[in-house]
Amino acid sequence: MTKLAVITGASAGLGAEFARQLRAMGYELLVVARRRERLEGMGGEIWVADLSVEEEVERLARHLEGRGDVAMLVNNAGFGTQGRLAATEWEPQMAMHRLHVLATLRLTRAVLPQMIARGAGAIVNVSSVAGFARAAGNVSYCATKAWTNAFSEGLWLELRGTGVTVQALCPGFTYTEFHDVLGVDRRKHAPWLWMTAEFVVGESLRNLGKVYVVPGWRYKVFLALWTKLPAWLRLRAEFERIRK
Numbered sequence: 353m354t355k356l357a358v359i360t361g362a363s364a365g366l367g368a369e370f371a372r373q374l375r376a377m378g379y380e381l382l383v384v385a386r387r388r389e390r391l392e393g394m395g396g397e398i399w400v401a402d403l404s405v406e407e408e409v410e411r412l413a414r415h416l417e418g419r420g421d422v423a424m425l426v427n428n429a430g431f432g433t434q435g436r437l438a439a440t441e442w443e444p445q446m447a448m449h450r451l452h453v454l455a456t457l458r459l460t461r462a463v464l465p466q467m468i469a470r471g472a473g474a475i476v477n478v479s480s481v482a483g484f485a486r487a488a489g490n491v492s493y494c495a496t497k498a499w500t501n502a503f504s505e506g507l508w509l510e511l512r513g514t515g516v517t518v519q520a521l522c523p524g525f526t527y528t529e530f531h532d533v534l535g536v537d538r539r540k541h542a543p544w545l546w547m548t549a550e551f552v553v554g555e556s557l558r559n560l561g562k563v564y565v566v567p568g569w570r571y572k573v574f575l576a577l578w579t580k581l582p583a584w585l586r587l588r589a590e591f592e593r594i595r596k
């Protein structure tokens with residue numbers, strides 16, 4: 353039987369790197385994104401879809417339910433927005449929730465029964481260190497990634513002993529097209545905080561089975577300290593930062 357890896361958002365950045373590394377590990381690929389031309393030549397089955405559209409998610413979910421050979425699902429497709437909620441456009445906020453939350457939920461539900469029946473499989477949900485943060489101007493992004501973390505933790509509990517693993521991959525700044533799409537250049541501010549997609553994806557795949565993977569020791573130390581603080585102190589620190 354083929355070992356199929358399904359990767360959403362495979363046309364760029366972390367998704368393209370997941371495709372490259374999983375292919376080298378012997379997986380067959382089903383690569384998903386909106387830009388067909390970017391998926392061509394990746395050596396996998398191409399599935400063009402806008403996963404912020406419910407009908408397109410449903411079409412992919414039914415396809416995955418029907419084929420039964422999904423060994424790995426990487427829920428990776430994502431994007432950021434800028435601006436405070438009251439002032440920002442409504443549609444991208446909705447699209448972000450549909451993509452980060454609802455598509456992840458539906459596609460995971462689609463592949464779980466076959467993985468559990470086989471006693472093997474892996475789900476990687478690409479979250480972010482932002483899932484542990486709350487930030488003015490980034491409300492929906494932090495909230496949807498916090499959902500990804502909670503979803504992955506709950507699922508990890510449900511899947512114990514089934515042979516199926518789930519991981520919330522929580523990268524910090526990574527060189528991809530994410531910030532170009534967002535229209536900001538943060539690379540100059542703290543170059544020592546940036547990681548390559550190759551490193552981040554390598555950390556994920558080396559650590560399948562762990563519920564949280566936080567690539568890079570700087571981010572590990574930061575989160576270990578940050579998550580120990582009470583909520584009021586974390587909010588206070590963010591408030592003081594944006595007041596400057």
Ligand SMILES: NC(=O)c1ccc[n+]([C@@H]2O[C@H](COP(=O)([O-])OP(=O)(O)OC[C@H]3O[C@@H](n4cnc5c(N)ncnc54)[C@H](OP(=O)(O)O)[C@@H]3O)[C@@H](O)[C@H]2O)c1
Nearest residue numbers: 361363364365366385386387403429430525526528529530
């Ligand atoms: N880069 C970072 O610093 C960083 C840090 C933490 C977490 N992350 C997370 O990492 C994941 C991957 O992002 P990246 O950094 O690799 O960014 P990227 O280079 O911009 O890639 C984003 C991918 O998502 C796809 N995508 C976006 N909207 C989509 C939609 N509506 N339907 C289907 N596919 C869609 C894009 O493909 P098309 O445009 O072709 O559809 C592209 O393949 C995201 O979940 C992001 O939140 C990134």
